[in-house]
Amino acid sequence: MKLENPIDDCQVSCAEKDGNDLLLSISGSLSLPNLLSVKSRFQSIMSERNPGKITLDLADITYVDSAGVLSLLQLELNAARKSIPVYFVNVSAEARNIMDLIDRSTVLDKSTPVEKNELTPFEQVGEASLKVAEDFTSITIFLGDLLLALSQALLHPAGIRWKDFFFYVKRAGVDGLPIVALLSFLLGLIIAFMSSLQLKQFGANVYVASLVGFGMVRELGPILTAIIIAGRSGSAFAAEIGTMKVNEEVDALVTMGFNPTRFLALPKVLAAMLVVPILTLYSDVFGILGGLMVGVMGFDLTAFSYLQQTVKSIDIFDVVTSLVKSVLFAVLIAGIGCQRGFRVKGGAESVGLYTTSAVVAGLFLIIIADSLFAIILYYVH
Amino acid sequence: MKPGTRSIIDVDNLTASYGENVIFRDVSFQVFKGEILVILGGSGCGKSTLLKHMFGLNRPASGRVLINGIDVSTNDENELAHLRRNIGVLFQSGALFGSMTLAENVSLPLETYTDLPLEMIERIVRMKLSLVGLAGYENYLPSELSGGMKKRAGLARAMALDPTVLFFDEPSAGLDPITSAGLDNLMKKINRGLGTTMVVVTHELDSIFSIADRVIMLDKDSKSIIATGDPRDLKESSQDPRVRNFFLRNPEGK
Ligand SMILES: Nc1ncnc2c1ncn2[C@@H]1O[C@H](COP(=O)(O)OP(=O)(O)O)[C@@H](O)[C@H]1O
Ligand SMILES: [Mg+2]
Numbered sequence: 001m002k003l004e005n006p007i008d009d010c011q012v013s014c015a016e017k018d019g020n021d022l023l024l025s026i027s028g029s030l031s032l033p034n035l036l037s038v039k040s041r042f043q044s045i046m047s048e049r050n051p052g053k054i055t056l057d058l059a060d061i062t063y064v065d066s067a068g069v070l071s072l073l074q075l076e077l078n079a080a081r082k083s084i085p086v087y088f089v090n091v092s093a094e095a096r097n098i099m100d101l102i103d104r105s106t107v108l109d110k111s112t113p114v115e116k117n118e119l120t121p122f123e124q125v126g127e128a129s130l131k132v133a134e135d136f137t138s139i140t141i142f143l144g145d146l147l148l149a150l151s152q153a154l155l156h157p158a159g160i161r162w163k164d165f166f167f168y169v170k171r172a173g174v175d176g177l178p179i180v181a182l183l184s185f186l187l188g189l190i191i192a193f194m195s196s197l198q199l200k201q202f203g204a205n206v207y208v209a210s211l212v213g214f215g216m217v218r219e220l221g222p223i224l225t226a227i228i229i230a231g232r233s234g235s236a237f238a239a240e241i242g243t244m245k246v247n248e249e250v251d252a253l254v255t256m257g258f259n260p261t262r263f264l265a266l267p268k269v270l271a272a273m274l275v276v277p278i279l280t281l282y283s284d285v286f287g288i289l290g291g292l293m294v295g296v297m298g299f300d301l302t303a304f305s306y307l308q309q310t311v312k313s314i315d316i317f318d319v320v321t322s323l324v325k326s327v328l329f330a331v332l333i334a335g336i337g338c339q340r341g342f343r344v345k346g347g348a349e350s351v352g353l354y355t356t357s358a359v360v361a362g363l364f365l366i367i368i369a370d371s372l373f374a375i376i377l378y379y380v381h
Numbered sequence: 382m383k384p385g386t387r388s389i390i391d392v393d394n395l396t397a398s399y400g401e402n403v404i405f406r407d408v409s410f411q412v413f414k415g416e417i418l419v420i421l422g423g424s425g426c427g428k429s430t431l432l433k434h435m436f437g438l439n440r441p442a443s444g445r446v447l448i449n450g451i452d453v454s455t456n457d458e459n460e461l462a463h464l465r466r467n468i469g470v471l472f473q474s475g476a477l478f479g480s481m482t483l484a485e486n487v488s489l490p491l492e493t494y495t496d497l498p499l500e501m502i503e504r505i506v507r508m509k510l511s512l513v514g515l516a517g518y519e520n521y522l523p524s525e526l527s528g529g530m531k532k533r534a535g536l537a538r539a540m541a542l543d544p545t546v547l548f549f550d551e552p553s554a555g556l557d558p559i560t561s562a563g564l565d566n567l568m569k570k571i572n573r574g575l576g577t578t579m580v581v582v583t584h585e586l587d588s589i590f591s592i593a594d595r596v597i598m599l600d601k602d603s604k605s606i607i608a609t610g611d612p613r614d615l616k617e618s619s620q621d622p623r624v625r626n627f628f629l630r631n632p633e634g635k
Contacts, residue, residue, distance in 0.1 A: 032543050033466075036497055065543035066575055070508050094576055101574035102508055106516040346524045347479025 010034040010068075012041045014049070022051035027060030030068030038068070042075050054079055059090035069098040077104075142339040145261040146269060146331075153266060164267035172233040172268075173275030177282060180228055184283040187220060188212050188290025196299055205299045209306045210313035212291030217314050221283040222322050223370060226329040229276055230362035234337035237268050238358035241341025242351040250342070265338035269331060276330035277323045284322075317381075325373050332365040389414045389546060389578050390435065394444035397430050404430045405604045407444065410597055412546075417572055417579045417592050419612070421627065422599035428582040429550055431599065435580060436468050436548050448546060466494060469539030470548045474555075475531035477523035483510060483534050484519035490541045509537040513567060529560035533567065540571070547571075549581040553588055565591050586628065598624055 010028040017023050024045070030038065045051075056072065058064075076086040091099075119127060153160050195211045241264055244250050253260050288310055295301040340358035344350045390412035397404045404427035412418050420428045433439040435446050437453035446453045449467060451460045477486050487506045491497060497505070510516055513533040523531055532552060539547055552568070553561035565588050572579055572592075583589060589596060589612050596615065598608040600623060608615055608624045616628040625631070 032495065035495075035501065039501065066508060066512070066540075067505055067543055070505060074504070097574045097576070101512060101570065103511045103516070106507065106511040346522075349480040 010038050012038060012045070014045055016049075017055070020050070020052040021055065022049055022053070023055045023057060025057040025060060027062075029063040030061050030071070031063055031065040032067040035067050035071055038071055039074075042071070042078075046075075046078065051084060054084060054086045056086065056088050057090055058088060058092060058095055061092065061095065064092070064095050064098065066098055066102065069095060069102060073099070073102065073104060138343065139336075139339055142261065142265075142342070143335065145259075146265060146335055146338075149259070149262040149266045150269070152262070153270065159262075160270065161263065161267045165271050168233075168268050168271035169275055171236070172229060172271055173279060176228060176232050176275070176279060179232070180225055180279050180283050181286045183228065184216070184221065184224060184286035185290040187224060188216060188287030188292075189294055190290075191215060191220075191287075192291035192294035193298070196294065200299070205295070206301060206305065206309050208291060208295055208299065209301070209309035213288055213310035213313045214318075216284045216287035216291075217318050217322055219370075221280050221287060222326045222329060223366065225276060225280045225283045225326060226333060226366045227363065229272065229279070229330070230333045230337075230359055230366065233268075233272065234333045234358045234362040235355050237265075237334060237337035238341040238344075238355045239351055241265075241338055242344035242354050245342065245344040246347060246351060260342065261338075265335070265342075268338055269334040272330035272334035273327050276333075277326045280322065280326040284319075321373075321377060325370070328369055328373075329366055332369060333362045336361045336365060387414045388412065389449060390580070391447040392435065392444075393447065395431075395434060395441050395446060396443045397427065397434055397439065398442040399430075403442070403604060405599060408599075408606055409444075410606060410609065412578060412580055413595075414545075415572070415576050415578055416594040417568070417581060419589050419593040419596040420580065420582045420599065421584075421589065421596050423601060423627075426599045426601040427604075428599060432548055432550055432580065432582055436470055437464065462494075466542050467544050468546045468548065469542070469544035471532065471535050471539045471550070471552060473550050474528075475523065475535030477531060477534055477538065479523050482520050482522055483515065483526075483537075486523070486534065487538045487541050490538070494542060505541070509540055510534070512540070512571065513537045529556050529564065532556070532564060536567070536571075540575075540577075543575070544577065546578045546580065549579065549583075551582055551584065553583060553585050558587075561585065561588065562591070568592055586630070598627065 010026065010030050013025045013027070015023045015025070022045070026038075028034070054075075056075075072088070079086045192208050192212050196205060196208045199205055199207055199211075241250070244264070250260050250264070253263055291310075292303060292306050295306045296303055337358045340354040340361065344354050388411040392408060392410050392412075395408045396406045397408075408431070420431060422428050430439065434441055435448075435453070437446070440454050448464060451464055453464060455461060455464075477483070478489075481489070484503070484506050487509055488502050491502045491505060495502075506519070507516065510518060513536050515530060515533055515537065518526070518530070518534070523534065526534065536547075549568070552564055556564065568579060568581070569592055571577055579592075581588075581592065593612050595610060596608070596612045597606050598615075599605070600607040607621060608619060612628070615624055619625050619628075
């Protein structure tokens, strides 16, 4: 929506006095909405008439604002460049006041302030490398801080902020259950369906149960849960701490003698360490239920034989290692979320940047950790 | 320019509430063209609420606010555009957009609401920034400025469209006395120079005496205006103990 044309617009009438002396009378409202028309009128008069001297009569101006006065000063400056003197007559008190207010030298001189210098590609590479190094140091420091806080918490459980802990257990855990359950169920369903298409050819339908059970417990349950938690809670942790950073709440904590890692990050990380394994178990169960539905409804297996086959295929060692793995995922997701939050500086934009980065880095770390785990387990087993 | 007697804002039987909680009831007063009106009152008595109603951020529970004869809670697009062009608001911490430079902050309303060419907008931006004493800071980000500079930059942005009324919510909060006095002077300079009407919420007695042409005082318990007038007169001769206590910095009831 542009400024509407005001009811009173601005007229510039032009009369020659003796010779090439020009008398310009301005009437109406010399203000921001009229600026463009006034300015082009001035320009056309200057180029058409080529005056030797300009007198501006401001008697009939009904309203003037700073943008309007600026246009007059601009005219004066342009004329001065061509050595044409400009005189103002009948200047109202309002216009005079505004003219006094405007500092002509800073407003009208051409020299624009220095741009902040752009970096050369070489410097950009350097800058980026420094940033990676800095990131790495800060993550390492944070991790050390966090481990210290964790071990202290184990020694003195009374020092943990239990209220916050339970709050995040509810936020990250209980509130996340429906989406974990739904996605796991659908995943189980899809795996069962896809694998049965192949297994049917060999009449080995019952092994659908093994595939779903084994796959969910070993890999898919922990990974799916971790991904959901990274998106739901890792981002929330980063945004929350980041906003506190912007509001100087984190600084306030430090000055009051609190350790921000222990105060803000620890309850979140502990809560994640509790709920992610539990959610992983739920994910396994709902995945198996999804498979069961396909097995029972699509391939005439009985629920009993399906479950029996499932139990046969899962080894207790697998369950335990998957839970250990999910605890590790929890530490990574919650830790990186908090760490990104603490990195926020500046304003809202920075919060957005680090929230995104919390999720991306979280997912990256999950994949790396999962691969390492797979390799280690291969040799251990 | 001497403040006129033509009213530019009419507050008409305004009642404000958050849900069931009525903040003040049936408040009526006028703001005259070219004056600086200061709204006083203890913390939590509804000064910010009143201000938000005056520039149309909050909708009144009953009553209305007219600026230049236009109801601030109108839904008419043309009237709204006219209103927006005519009012500017300086928020407490400046409310500058952190991702934009000062020049971009100030030029945003100009680019949105006018068709002016870039070169002219740049010039206007430069003028506004130099008006508030920030010439040369065009390419700074808000995070690179001190508190006082942020407020001044916020003022430059509020003035981008040459509004006829400016609203300030506690402009000197969080500033040192010198910076705060500087801001007072700047406000007075702009008021006298551009003839801009100003409505200011402030607690600072020094500020009140240096800038206010007139004050109105809100009271939490009676949920209404308890005093109107020149602050010097009120301090000298008000019969109301609540008003005198405020000016004499007496805690309530002593
Ligand atoms: N957004 C809001 N929602 C509910 N109550 C509010 C809101 N803003 C302010 N209030 C209440 O309105 C009252 C007046 O607040 P405010 O106008 O901010 O006071 P002041 O600016 O005079 O200190 C206070 O009691 C406050 O709790
Ligand atoms: Mg307030």
